Amino acid sequence: MESIDLLKVAAAVLALIVAIVGHEIMHGWVAYMYGDTTAKNAGRLSINPISHVDLVGTIIVPAAMYFLPMLLTGESGFLFGWAKPVPINMRTVLERGGYNAAMQVDLAGIVYNFTMAAIASVVILGMTQPTTADSLMYVFAYLFIFQLLVINVVLGVFNLLPIPQFDGAHFLMHLSLKYKINSVAEFFYKNERYGIIIVLIILMTPLKNYLLLLPVQTILSLLLS
Numbered sequence: 001m002e003s004i005d006l007l008k009v010a011a012a013v014l015a016l017i018v019a020i021v022g023h024e025i026m027h028g029w030v031a032y033m034y035g036d037t038t039a040k041n042a043g044r045l046s047i048n049p050i051s052h053v054d055l056v057g058t059i060i061v062p063a064a065m066y067f068l069p070m071l072l073t074g075e076s077g078f079l080f081g082w083a084k085p086v087p088i089n090m091r092t093v094l095e096r097g098g099y100n101a102a103m104q105v106d107l108a109g110i111v112y113n114f115t116m117a118a119i120a121s122v123v124i125l126g127m128t129q130p131t132t133a134d135s136l137m138y139v140f141a142y143l144f145i146f147q148l149l150v151i152n153v154v155l156g157v158f159n160l161l162p163i164p165q166f167d168g169a170h171f172l173m174h175l176s177l178k179y180k181i182n183s184v185a186e187f188f189y190k191n192e193r194y195g196i197i198i199v200l201i202i203l204m205t206p207l208k209n210y211l212l213l214l215p216v217q218t219i220l221s222l223l224l225s
Contacts, residue, residue, distance in 0.1 A: 007140045009066075012079045015147035016062060017049045019116065019155050020083040023109035024052055028086040030108040034101045036092040044086045056196070057082035065203065079147070080154055080203070099178035106171040113156035120149035121223035150220065157215045161202075164188050165195030 025047070028039030039045055044052070053059070062081035093101050123145050130139040159167040169188045176184035202208050 007136065008143055011140055011143035012147045015144055015151050016079050016081055018148060019113060019151045020058065020081060021047060021049050021052045022112050022116065023155060024083045024086045026108040026112040027088060027105055030105045031088045031093050034093045034096040036089045038089045039086045042087050052083040054082060054084040079151055099174045102174040103171055106167050106174060110156050110159050110167055113152040117149050117152035117156065117223060120145050120152065124149055125224065153216050153219050157212060161211060163195055163198050164192045
């Protein structure tokens with residue numbers, strides 16, 4: 001049992017790294033396609049996870065979300081987190097491609113997460129659920145693909161929420177600027193410093209059931225149907 005628990009944790013951590021590192025790289029890669037070399041010059045298009053680690057989003061929040069429910073209820077929670085944002089010179093992107101290009105940069109990470117989730121769902125549907133007769137390697141592979149599916153859906157849904165500093169808000173900012181509704185962009189810009197506080201409020205209150213868990217469960221049901 002202990003070995004299975006360790007495999008679950010290892011699979012979840014690896015899946016989280018793949019999800020959040022790929023998410024950030026895609027932002028930088030799409031910006032690079034529009035002439036912005038900021039992320040590339042900073043070494044942030046690398047798949048090395050160390051260059052993407054954020055103390056709060058990559059370590060503290062995932063550990064708390066996964067292990068605190070285990071201490072309180074005996075059941076592990078879901079793994080959730082984020083990487084250090086990739087530096088982007090949005091002015092270059094806007095000069096080369098306008099607001100449509102900026103919105104592509106904003107949504108690049110979300111598209112990556114949902115694409116990875118879709119691929120993982122196809123793979124997991126082609127696998128049989130592990131039994132005691134299966135090797136630990138197969139058990140780990142199954143757990144990894146399953147966690148890859150779940151975590152990518154969670155990240156995709158979360159980043160669609162219009163929370164200041166995060167992708168959904170950035171998309172709405174550029175969309176509003178495109179149609180000259182400057183008040184919306186100004187609202188998100190002025191409240192960026194509250195983004196992390198809003199995230200913590202959502203994660204620590206019943207709001208997560210409606211804003212995060214319900215849409216995640218709906219999407220997972222569709223992908224696994």
